[in-house]
Amino acid sequence: MRKEDIIKDKENNFMEKYTHFPKGKYITVAVLREAQSECIFRTEGSGEGLNKERVCLGIENDTKDFRAIISKRKQSAVERRTGREYLRLNDLLGVTKDKNLCALNKNTPCGKCLDCMTNGYAVGDGGAQKSRMVYDNAYSILPFNMVTGVKTFNALYDNGTMRDEEGKASTSINEDEYIKPGTVFMDMITFKDVTFIEFIYGISNILRSKRYGAISSRIGKMNNTILKVAFSDCELFSNLELTQSVYDKLVNASKVEFPLEKGKVEEYAKVSFEDLEKGIFGNVKDLNCQELNDLLEYIKGIYQEGGEEKASELFKEQSKQYGE
Numbered sequence: 001m002r003k004e005d006i007i008k009d010k011e012n013n014f015m016e017k018y019t020h021f022p023k024g025k026y027i028t029v030a031v032l033r034e035a036q037s038e039c040i041f042r043t044e045g046s047g048e049g050l051n052k053e054r055v056c057l058g059i060e061n062d063t064k065d066f067r068a069i070i071s072k073r074k075q076s077a078v079e080r081r082t083g084r085e086y087l088r089l090n091d092l093l094g095v096t097k098d099k100n101l102c103a104l105n106k107n108t109p110c111g112k113c114l115d116c117m118t119n120g121y122a123v124g125d126g127g128a129q130k131s132r133m134v135y136d137n138a139y140s141i142l143p144f145n146m147v148t149g150v151k152t153f154n155a156l157y158d159n160g161t162m163r164d165e166e167g168k169a170s171t172s173i174n175e176d177e178y179i180k181p182g183t184v185f186m187d188m189i190t191f192k193d194v195t196f197i198e199f200i201y202g203i204s205n206i207l208r209s210k211r212y213g214a215i216s217s218r219i220g221k222m223n224n225t226i227l228k229v230a231f232s233d234c235e236l237f238s239n240l241e242l243t244q245s246v247y248d249k250l251v252n253a254s255k256v257e258f259p260l261e262k263g264k265v266e267e268y269a270k271v272s273f274e275d276l277e278k279g280i281f282g283n284v285k286d287l288n289c290q291e292l293n294d295l296l297e298y299i300k301g302i303y304q305e306g307g308e309e310k311a312s313e314l315f316k317e318q319s320k321q322y323g324e
Contacts, residue, residue, distance in 0.1 A: 001294065001297065001298050001301060001308060002308055002309055003196060003197075003200075003298070003309060003314070005294070005298075006196075006294060006295055006298050007196050010231070013025060013027065013231040013285075014194065014195055014196045014199065015193050015194060015195045015198075016195070017195060017321050018117060018195065018198075018321055018322060019193070022192070022193055023193050024193075024233050024234065025192070025193050025194075025231075025233070026190055026191070026192055026231070026232045026233065026234060026235055026236070027190070027191040027192075027194065027199060027229065027230070027231055027232075028188055028189075028190050028191075028228075028229070028230045028232065028235075028236045029188065029189045029190075029191070029203060029206070029226060029228070029229050030186075030187070030188050030226070030227045030228040030229075030230075030242065030269065030273055031138075031186075031187040031188065031189065031206060031224050031225065031226060031227065032184060032185075032186065032187075032224070032225040032227055032262075032265065032266060032269060033070065033138055033184070033185040033186075033187055033222055033223075033224055034182070034183070034184050034185075034222065034223045034225070034262065035179050035180065035181050035182060035183040035184075035185075035221070035222055036181060036221040036222055036223050037181050037219050037220065037221040038151075038178040038179065038180070038181060038219045038220075039178065039179040039183070039212060039213045039219060039220050039221075039222065040176065040177070040178050040179070040213045040214040040215060040219065040220070041068070041069070041070050041071065041074055041179065041212070041213045041214070042177075042213075042214060043071075049177045050068055050144075050148060050177045050178075050179065051068070051069045051070070051071055052066045052067060052068050052069060052144045053066065053067055053069055053137070053139070054066050054067075055067055055139070055240060055244075056244060057143065057244065057247050058244045058245070058247045058248040058251065059241065059244045059245055059248055060248045061244075061247065061248055061251055065143040065144065065145075066143060066144035066145070067139045067140050067142075067143060067144055067243070068139075068140040068144050068147055068148060068179055068183065068185075069137045069138060069139055069140070069185075070137065070138040070185055070187070070212065070213075071137055072135035072136055072137055073135075074212060074213060075135055075138065075187070075189075075212070076119070076131075076133070076135045078209050078211070078212050078216075079202075079205040079206055079209045080104075080115065080119050080205070082205045082208050082209045083114075083115050083118075083119075083201060083202075083204075083205040084104075084115050086208075086311070086312075086315075087113060087114060087115055087315065090312040090315070090316075092113060092114065092312065092315055092316060092319060093110065093113050093115075094110030094111070094112045094113040094116070094319075095110055096108050096109075096110055096111075102115075102116065104121075107123070108123075109121035109122075109123060111123065111127050111129065112319070112322045113319060113322075114197075114198070114201055114315050114318055114319050115201075116129060117129055117198070117322055118131070118132055118133060118194065118198050118201060118202055119131050119132075119133055120132070132191060132192045132193055132194055132198070133189060133190070133191055133192075133202050134189065134190040134191075134192060134235075135189055136187075136188065136238065136239045137239060137240075138185040138186065138187035138239060139185060139186060139239060139240055139243040140179075140183055140184070140185050140243075141184050141185070141186060141243055141246055141247055141250070141260060141265065142183070142184075142247075142256065142258055142260065146258045147179060147180050147183040147258060148177055148178065148179060148180065149177070149178055149180055150175050150176070150177050150178075151175065151176050151178060178219070179213075180258070180259075181259075182258065182259030182260070183258075183259075184259075184260050184262070184265055186239060186242050186243040186246060186269060187239055188236070188238075188239050188242060189202070189206065190235060190236070195318060195321075197314050197315065197317065197318040198318060200298075200299060200302070200311075200314065201315060201318070203226070203299065204299050204302075204303070204311065206224050206226070207224060207226065207296075207299065208303075209222075209224065210222065210223070225266070226292065226296060227266060227269050227270055227273070228269075228270060228273045228286060228287075228292070229286065229287045229292055229295065230273075230277065230284055230285065230286045230287075231284070231285050231286075232280065232282055232283060232284040232285070233282045233283050234280065234281065234282035236276070236277065236280055236284070237276045237277075237279070237280070241276055242269070242272055242273060242276060245272035245275060245276060246265065246268045246269050246272050249268040249271065249272065250264075250265075250268060253268075273286075274286070302314065
């Protein structure tokens with residue numbers, strides 16, 4: 001399968017090439033994020049617990065309670081690193097005027113690689129690019145107290161016990177809040193004025209990212225499922241509205257229990273997405289199930305050896321545009 005097969009009859013939804021001038025071409029991707037292990041999402045160094053917000057649980061159900069959240073930066077940072085790893089592996093990161101390799105943690109973005117141009121960068125008086133991937137906080141469908149737990153842990157000495165060489169007991173006992181495995185978050189990422197290859201780069205990073213939050217070398221495993229892709233000439237509704245609509249449907253079906261049945265959540269999320277689209281003042285067109293499956297199979301294929309097209313070659317082709 002080639003990109004021409006995927007983009008056929010949808011050319012007008014993508015930019016032909018990068019431009020500085022906004023054209024109002026939006027692509028909204030609805031993502032179901034499911035915790036596959038314990039996860040910790042908090043603001044490091046703040047001394048606080050897990051990130052949460054007090055909101056109305058539904059649109060119809062106006063009960064107020066806390067929901068766990070994955071902040072936009074916790075999502076975008078992981079997915080951006082995933083993309084940059086692949087670009088680095090294939091020598092697709094650019095260099096600065098000072099011959100430094102593109103690196104965000106050293107504040108030396110090249111300003112001409114696929115990641116810089118899609119996710120944005122800023123270098124004082126050296127130029128800037130606003131991100132064309134718009135993230136928002138992802139909300140747990142169920143209330144905070146249903147999807148979180150607390151664990152107590154000790155700091156052991158080198159001898160593997162709670163006592164030092166002199167027999168003195170350790171007093172280092174701490175507690176950590178965590179997100180339970182099986183917790184489901186609703187999320188949407190909006191692409192604005194991107195080419196087809198930029199879109200593929202962004203959505204593949206979502207699909208290929210697997211660990212989020214603190215202590216990600218041991219916990220933080222998540223699975224991302226793409227539920228809907230919609231083209232529009234304006235931005236759509238919010239993550240919170242989508243989450244609230246799904247919650248309302250779970251309440252009406254008496255399905256509010258932990259863990260949620262993933263199949264039902266996917267079904268309700270797709271219906272909620274379509275229901276909320278009806279309130280949009282603009283043109284909106286969704287990919288149908290077959291088109292979405294074809295897109296996902298295409299993305300899977302370009303990262304495999306036997307694929308007709310290669311991700312590295314597509315990304316190299318896109319990068320050349322930025323130098324024109």
